[in-house]
Amino acid sequence: MENALFYIFAALTLLFAFLCVANPFSRNPVTSAMFLVLTMISMAGLFVLLQAFFLAAVQILVYAGAVMVLFLFVIMLLDIKEEERRRFNRFAIALGGVSVIGLGFILFSTIRESKVGAGLKLTAVKGSDTAALGKALFTEYLLPFEIVSVLLLVAMVGVILLSKKDLK
Amino acid sequence: MNIGLEQYLIVSGLLFCFGLLGVVVRRNLLIMYMGLELMLNAANLALVAFSRFNNNLDGQLMVFFIITVAAAEVAVGLALIVALYRKRRSAHVEDLTTLKL
Numbered sequence: 520m521e522n523a524l525f526y527i528f529a530a531l532t533l534l535f536a537f538l539c540v541a542n543p544f545s546r547n548p549v550t551s552a553m554f555l556v557l558t559m560i561s562m563a564g565l566f567v568l569l570q571a572f573f574l575a576a577v578q579i580l581v582y583a584g585a586v587m588v589l590f591l592f593v594i595m596l597l598d599i600k601e602e603e604r605r606r607f608n609r610f611a612i613a614l615g616g617v618s619v620i621g622l623g624f625i626l627f628s629t630i631r632e633s634k635v636g637a638g639l640k641l642t643a644v645k646g647s648d649t650a651a652l653g654k655a656l657f658t659e660y661l662l663p664f665e666i667v668s669v670l671l672l673v674a675m676v677g678v679i680l681l682s683k684k685d686l687k
Numbered sequence: 688m689n690i691g692l693e694q695y696l697i698v699s700g701l702l703f704c705f706g707l708l709g710v711v712v713r714r715n716l717l718i719m720y721m722g723l724e725l726m727l728n729a730a731n732l733a734l735v736a737f738s739r740f741n742n743n744l745d746g747q748l749m750v751f752f753i754i755t756v757a758a759a760e761v762a763v764g765l766a767l768i769v770a771l772y773r774k775r776r777s778a779h780v781e782d783l784t785t786l787k788l
Contacts, residue, residue, distance in 0.1 A: 521690065522689065522690050525690045529698045532702065533702065533705070536706070536725050537705050539705075539721055539725065540705055540708050540713060540721065541708060541712065541713075548717045548718055551721055552721065555725070558728070562731075565695075565698070565735075566732075566735055569735050569738075569739040571738070571747055574731075574735060577754055578731075578754070582724075586724070586758060586761050589761060589765055590761075590765070593768060594717060596769055596772070597768075597772055597778050605714065605715075611711075611712065614711075615708060615712040619704050619707050623704040626703070626704070630693055631693070634693075635692055635693065636691040636696075639691070639740045641739070641740065642742055651744055655744055655748055663752060667752055667755045667756065670755075671755065674759035677763050677766070678762050678766040681770050
């Protein structure tokens with residue numbers, strides 16, 4: 520059962536990811552954004568299979584919720600008809616395709632050859648690991664947590680400054 | 688065959704490749720940005736898989752921080768794209784050649 524679910528979610532993730540960046544039927548950025556949402560949701564399924572329930576929820580809330588709304592807002596501000604009038608540079612596509620296939624082959628054979636998963640046994644997670652995650656976040660990782668909160672503040676101030684009409 | 692760490696890593700590697708494909712092939716800034724998000728998510732998937740198979744929570748905490756930083760990065764990046772669009776009326780990298788000799 521779990522194996523079948525893994526294959527389903529993995530196939531969906533990869534299919535939607537491919538359709539997001541290289542959709543043969545539509546070059547509309549809105550379509551890409553929608554496929555990105557579907558990719559995030561199927562990735563949350565993979566997280567659930569890995570027993571990372573909290574991260575699955577965060578993935579859906581932050582990525583499929585907040586980040587994608589931001590993307591769609593920005594797409595609305597831009598001219599999306601323009602994308603369809605553009606012509607592709609065939610040389611760039613061929614070169615990009617070849618290099619990406621090469622990288623994929625290298626990654627695939629490295630993972631296969633290194634036998635990285637050998638000897639690692641899945642053991643049952645006891646109880647919910649969300650509690651353990653929270654405990655570690657507020658004890659061992661308290662400093663990074665605070666720094667990230669400052670980072671979010673800095674990002675917020677920066678975005679407000681950037682979106683002003685005339686910078687003084 | 689049981690699903691091991693290898694299978695998750697291969698999915699993560701392929702996802703990274705698709706993200707890279709988006710960045711290299713597409714010329715629209717927004718879609719290139721979505722490719723970047725895919726690559727970040729591929730790293731997240733690999734980290735969660737490592738954390739699960741080693742029974743160690745540190746990987747999941749790292750993913751938590753990566754998601755937060757990615758959210759901040761998306762906000763700033765999209766604001767930059769909007770500011771650029773206001774100035775140049777275009778979100779295509781081929782139109783942004785001011786630095787070209």
